[in-house]
Amino acid sequence: MSHDQINITLGTAGHIDHGKTALVKSLTGCETDRLREEKERGMSIDLGYAPCIVGNLEVGIVDVPGHENFVKTMVAGAAGMDGVILVVAADDGVMPQTREHLDILTLLGIRHGLVALTKIDRVAAEDVELAQAELAELVQGTFLEGASILPVSNVTGQGYSPLLEALETLVAQITPKTTGGVFRLPVDRAFSVQGYGTVVAGIPVCGQAQPGDEVVILPQDFGGRLKRVEVYGRASDTVMAGQCAALNVGHWESQAIGRGDTLTLPGYFAPESWYVCRLRLLPRDRLRLKQGGAVRFHTGTSEVNAAIYNLGQGEVGEPGEYLIQIRTQSPIIAGPGDHFILRLLSPMQTVGGGTIIEAIPRRLKRTRTQLREELEQRAQAISDDARFVEYCIRAAEGLTASEAEIAVRAKVLPDRLQEILAKLMREQKLIGISAGRYLHRDTADAACSHVLEIVQQHHRDIPDRPGMTFEELKGATRWDK
Incomplete structure (x- = not known):
């Protein structure tokens, strides 16, 4: 029986040895522990992927390790999830990585999930009820x-029918990722296949791609064309955001590509070190992150040491929301709206996370007038491509912006950009300056007022002169054009 593929990926989360991998095997028939060391040690240490049939749909599922030493790997896997199965063993109850994984999932913006209470064959019925109450709390x-808490046994199969029904309901609640943006796949791993060459695997976060498309690996800047696409382990003519995928570009060297790199379309992304972000800090005892303090920064599948700078007053310490800027020790690839996790270097624990607003060329001065207001506007704009395009034009440093500049900053493909620009022109929010260059009407109004103020002040200062020369006016405005 064939099933319709949908670009949704579910995932597991939870403490070590709570039955995540066994649950995935029962749901999919796939053994996701693929490494010899995993089989020898009896625990997951890397990410595992499998196709999963839910009702009449085929979705992806990613199994993450539960050991505290592999939280960084868990974060990389969770970054591609649309919904989660939080796995807790009835004989163990809530454990440290249960709590940390739940914090990470929340900070990564995951909004859909359920709880699987496993190993119920090992405890009495009253203990199952106590465990359910603990999880509800x-x-x-x-x-x-309010999510379902479903008792199951991976040994006897008890509880699997209600679990499958709950998974159907869960998948129906999830909106698949957009496929209209710039294709981007944070790399989980790369390997070589005889007869095909290098294969890059992961879960795309945006857009779609087909064999023959031109792509690039960053930060290495290796260019090439997709030769072959596999989705859920089968050849496909398209890969979409949210699907577990393997992409073949034969002539790349697999040893030179690894987790944390990015496969995307050329021209839209570049390795960057400075990012402005909105941070949510978790409650932690005696936590103080001083200006320039060292943290571990996770986004997509990348992790890197970084320095944190508060854009408000004082240190980052009390639980709550902050506007911050991050300087990564080595450049990474990230886009507006990407989620991130912050962890301490010692002791290694998750302290917060949030959303990347945008890459910036240099450190911002927090004393700059109206900086916070401008960043709040930018943060609100990135959630919608049309709003962000309008923002990019309004905030253009040279007053006007070209289509190429807008496309790169807003991460919008040419056809979609033309739709947005045409709508903004119809709404009279933009002024076409020349072919492919635009001025926002608010900017034009502000510029006219500024010029008028300069001219009026000139007449007040030198009433005997009839006016200003063009060069004098240009110098007074400090505009390049």
């Missing part, structure tokens, strides 16, 4: 509040 105030 744990998830209060999180995105899992």
Whole structure:
């Protein structure tokens, strides 16, 4: 029986040895522990992927390790999830990585999930009820509040029918990722296949791609064309955001590509070190992040040491929301709206996370007039491509912006950009300056007022002169054009 593929990826989360991998195997028939060391040690240490049939749909599922030493790997896997199965063993209950994984999922913006209470064959019925009550308390105030808590046994199969029904309901609640943006795949791993060459695997976060498309690996800047696409382990003519995929570009060297790199379309992204972000800090005892303090910064599948700078007053310490800027020790690839996780270097623990607003060329001065207001406007704009295009034109440093500049900053493909620009022109929000160059009407009005003020002040200062020369006016405005 064939099933319709949908670009949704579910994932597991939870403490070590709570039955995540066994649950995935029961749901999919796939053994996601692929490394010899995983089989020898009896625990997951890397990410595992499998196709999963839910009702009449085929989705992807990613299995993450639960050991505290591999939280960084868990973050890389969770970054591609649309919904989660939080796995808790009935004989163990809530454990440290249960709590940390739940914090990470929340900070990464995941909004859909359920709880699987595993190993119920090992405990008495009253202990199952106590474990359910403990879990209901744990998830209060999180995105899992009110979600199903389903007792199951990976040994006897008890509880699997209700679990499958709940998964159908879960998948129906999830909106698949957009496929209209700039294709981008944070790399999980790269390997070589005899007869094909290099294969890059991961879960795309945006857009779609087909064999023959020109792509680039960053930060290495290797260019090439897709030769072959596999989705859920089968050849496909298209890969979409949210699908577990393997992409073949034969002539690349697989040893030179690894987790944390990015496969995308050429011309839209570049390795950057400075990012302005909105941070949510978790409650932690005696936590103080001083200006320039060292943290571990995770986004997509990348992780890197970084320095944190508060754009408000004082240090980052009390739980709550902050506008910050991050300087990564080595450049990474990230886009507006990407989620991130912050962890301490010692002790290694998750302290917060949030959303990247945008890459910036240099450190911002927090004393700059109206900086916070401008960043709040930018943060609101990135959630919608049309709003962000308009913002990019309004905020252009040279007053006007070209289509190429807008496309790169807003990460919008040419056809979609033309739709947005045409709509903004019809709404009379833009002024076409020349072919492919635009001025926002608010900017034009502000510029006219500024010029008028300069001229009036000139007449007040030198009433005997009839006016200003063009060069004098240009110098007074400090505009390049």
